[in-house]
Amino acid sequence: MFRKLRQEVIRLLGDYGEERFLRESEHAELCTTIAFKLAKEMKKKPDEVAEEIVSSLDLSEVSYVGKIESVKGYINFYVNQEFLEDTVEKIIREDENYGSFSLSDEKVLIEHTSANPDGPLHIGHIRNSIIGDTLARMFKKAGFNVRTHYYVNDMGRQIAIACLGFSKFGIDKSKKPDHAIVDVYIKMNKEIEQNQELEKDVEKLMLEYERGSEEVISLFREVVNLALEGIKETLCKLNVKHDDYVWESEFVRNGYVDRIIEMLEEKGMISEDDGALVIDMKKLGYEKNVVVRRKNGTTLYVTRDLAYHVWKNENYDTFINVLGADHKLIGRQLQDIIKALGFKPPEIVFFEFVSLPEGSMSTRKGKFISADELIDKVFYEAKKIVDEREDLSYEEKEKIARAVSVGALRYDFVKVAPEKPMTFDWNKALDFRRQTSAYIQYSHARACSILRKVDEEFAFSAEMCSKVERELIILLSKFSWVVEKSIKSLRPNVFAEYLMDVASKFNDFYTEHPVLKAGELRSHRLAIVEACRIVLRNGLELLGIEAIEKM
RNA sequence: GGACCCGUAGCCUAGCAUGGAUAAGGCGGCAGCCUCCUAAGCUGCAGAUCGCGGGUUCAAAUCCCGCCGGGUCCGCCA
Structure with missing residues (x-):
């Protein structure tokens, strides 16, 4: 109803109805400060200008404004009784649908949480989930056709480490699966720290996963699914549910990654550097280039993410990502690359970190408060x-x-x-x-x-x-x-x-x-x-x- | 070294996009309110150089410049 009132006031004001001067106020339901701006141009006093505007307005043109007055240059609008009656009537009639409106029926994709499946969600991740889930609910309320995604980083180094730990130590089956996974992840990280030789095993595992070795794929699936099972349970407790879980490896397997590299080549945005493929970021205003394919032929997170965003362009009108502040640089680079390719970039909500009084959290070091513990x-x-x-x-x-x-x-x-x-x-x-x-x-x-x-x-x-x-x-x-x-x-x-x-x-x-x-x-x-x-x-x-x- | 974000009462926050009417809430503190619909409530009091210094403007918490403090990023990691 208030949206309707605003529209009426804007219409009533006509040439004076610029939205940027219109605001809510403690003195009236709506007010406009346009008289201050005009006073300057007209070299008159603001309250005189306001008076003139008020006297030029015809209340009979609108149905919900009951009174207009000018006070010290402000033009104040007050609602009439009909507005109050229609508001109450509408709320009771619409009941659970009250507040819904149709701003747009665009297809919106909201990607949020997307924590690495190497352990349980911690209190930083749930800030992401809560912002993302709440936004999704609000977009739905505004009429948008919303879908939510959890982007599963199943190809990362940390997952390879978790997998290595999983096959080496096995897991404690009595524990919630995500907590069991993080135990072996932390343990494996310690081993690697002490024995650098193990790095090679991690690399080998990543390579085999990307190349599509059946055995390695089933190992990764098992580990990632265990972690996700626990993560989903946590999210469910918080009333957060994703429509789809999208695995980044899908984009390697379905050809989107190859496509993105072809597109980059066609646009001349890519060059070779010591055997690797890099995007020239200097043209886009960045200091350093972005590698999209390693010397050994494997892709990187950003490559798969670019592919994912091409896919988003093909399936949705608008896409919103909720990301931690540590992703700011790569997030902006992604937006600019996608734009340079002629696609629509995602809108990104960056949220700052949740830290502990003693400092920032780290899953790898086991230094975090899990969402489960908090709940x-x-x-x-x-x-x-x-x-x-x-x-x-x-x-x-x-x-x-x-x-x-x-x-x-x-x-x-x-x-x-x-x-x-x-x-x-x-x-x-x-x-x-x-x-x-x-x-x-x-x-x-x-x-x-x-x-x-x-x-x-x-x-x-x-x-x-x-x-x-x-x-x-x-x-x-x-x-x-x-x-x-x-x-x-x-x-x-x-x-x-x-x-x-x-x-x-x-x-x-x-x-x-x-x-x-x-x-x-x-x-x-x-x-x-x-x-x-x-x-x-x-x-x-x-x-x-x-x-x-x-x- | 470069870039981005934050800095509002003892504490947590809103307001900053689009400069405008006494800087707004909550927590904590103090003083009150249950013969009456749930006291997880309500009322009152105390508490702010809006980080600091300049600038723009009739007008700055809000815009611009500089500085200080805190956080983050700058990998063939994700």
Whole structure:
């Protein structure tokens, strides 16, 4: 609804309706600062210009603007009662579809997580998963045709090391498979450090895998699948699911890698250097060249990734990759090479690292906190709090603790803008009695609790709205607008913040306004509670957090 | 050496794209609020030279330049 209002205001303003001057404000629903800009050109005072603009506007042309006024050069727009009534009516009518809109029906591919299958996901990887999964949910809400990929790096050196360790030591079958794999991976790395001769075995294994040796392929498949099995289980606990797992070796086997090299040759972008094939990056503004084929004839990660992006171009309209900040250089190089080949480059969301107080994490050295450990500990803490309640069954308590702990985790990661570095702190992760996600879930449960007690028609009336009710409804109307802002800037934290505001405003309403004992206002307020319930539930769902009805 | 990102109250963050109305939340601290729909809640108080220094502008947390602090990258690794 707010999107509609913005469109109306832009139309009403006509020549003055430039979007970049239009903003939300604490003083009015919308305001424009265009008078400041025009005042300069016209050599007049901003408030005079604003006055002139206001008096030229005809309110009868629009349906949702109730009042326009100019204050100190700002032009403020306020909504009318019809806007409030239509908003509440639309929310209740659309229910679980409220907030959905059709910005575009393009096919979007979102690639995220894509951690090397050499061990369990750690707390840095899940920042990737949570950003990626939340973006995917938001693009769907905006009407896009979304598919998510986990790109499996099955051809890397680290996988060869894991495979070597796997065949040498075997694995502990009593452990979760990804944890069992990382054990032999770490052990093998230590062996290699002490005995450089083993490097040759790693190289041989990589070579044979790329050449397609049946035996080696089945070894790699076994190891990678074991790791993925564990990774999928972890992701599932976090409500993250990928549509497809795409193995990079596919692009070697299906000819895309050969094609990409041919294309590069045709465009004259490639040359030989000491037996290897390299892309001349100086023309694209980079210091160093990029090798796409080694002297021994094997390809590199970037070669397969280029092939993957040619494939993406053939199958999707838009592609978004969520990558750690350490991939910035190679990511930008990839974008530029793909562009130079005449294809559409991926959009990339770079997120900064999650570090431990003692420094950065390393899977190879076994220096990391696994996502599983974090999930278990947070669940345990949540369970302790829920167990204090005596009015809930065992199943209800489990369900609540699960929902609250996953919510706390997801919200903690999603609320921070991707470009901000994070330092992980156990105390903060586990102290979630006042976690924002729980606060939002609690607000939802409160709304449900009221609605459980009634069985009657709701009848919203804009005339009866208090100040808080009015503010609350305007906030509810912004749902799809905030989704749009979030996906355009690829920053899901914007929506996370919005939902917190809704919960906070709902709690204001809740404490100030009795609902069940509101007399003639009862059905009016019930409609507001119902609308809030819907917005909170749909919003939590968008963040991948379960909206529980009791807590 | 070169490049990129971050730096906002004791702590965590929003705002920066598109400069504009008293810099907004949360945590923690202090003081209050349950004969009434879930107190995982609400109210109030205290707490900020928006890293530092210049510049542009009627107006800078926001744009430009320089510096400082933290992180990252610059492999025939991924």
